[in-house]
Amino acid sequence: MTEKKLTLQLDFRSGLPIYTQIVNQIQSQLANGILAPGDQLPTVRALASELRVNFNTVARAYRILDEARIISTQQGRGTYITEIPPPEVSEKLRNESLAALTNRFISEAFRLGFSEREISQMVRDSLKSWKEANVKENEK
């Protein structure tokens, strides 16, 4: 399925933030098969209009779901239910997913003609700069 109506019921008096309600209901609709991987969700503006809410509120809900890898939001394109649900279900799967990701990276690097030395050096550099950026982040 590619298009979906996505009927959500908001309760403005529940005390539960709207974005939380959106997150919860999308999650439960996915769990119940009402939404399926690959489904396109309404645009932030369309859903916001239907719910009589600001589109940034919908965007916030989408961002949370995106960070949880439940949906994939793509600027200029739309938002979709993630095709492959988060692999953190088991340690084995988790390890396999890193192996697959790494192998894709290594094979691409070799295909581009880089040497083992160049690759491992660049990995060290990249890890280092990422760590430094993260330290700065925590200092704020």
Add this chain to the structure above:
Amino acid sequence: MTEKKLTLQLDFRSGLPIYTQIVNQIQSQLANGILAPGDQLPTVRALASELRVNFNTVARAYRILDEARIISTQQGRGTYITEIPPPEVSEKLRNESLAALTNRFISEAFRLGFSEREISQMVRDSLKSWKEANVKENEK
């Protein structure tokens, strides 16, 4: 060479704009000799169709590369790798392409929740098995 398949790998969830990914990967492939001066690139529509992307997105990438004198786009004719690319940028381009590839890999791995230790260990393993496979290859 005049015609080229030009295999590109897009990541719609990386946060990196699609046109940037196209620019980077074409630069990489040129820097590594996969593409050569004089090569004709796919038409904006052909590449867009293959990548499941709007052809204006490809056109944008081509325009950036054209402004950098890396390719030459000619309305009604097609786009070609510039015959004489500035040689002094080759090594720089090559290094940048590995850096970009590595950074995409690292950030994706972190985003999936893997630790620095897990990542570097997996890179070592992957490099090792690649090397072993290559040794076997040479023994044949």
Add this chain to the structure above:
DNA sequence: GTACTAAATGTATCATTGTACTAATTGTAA
């Protein structure tokens, strides 16, 4: 060879969609 037509290709412009940043609003505790 010339003129015409059609197809292929890149270009220009605007609409659609998500993002970032900021301001206003609301609820709550001191």
Add this chain to the structure above:
DNA sequence: TTACAATTAGTACAATGATACATTTAGTAC
């Protein structure tokens, strides 16, 4: 009330998509 934090809304912007157009090429009829 006042102050503070959380939530929601407003505004500007960036990335992508849709559509119409201009240029070049190649074919075809004459």
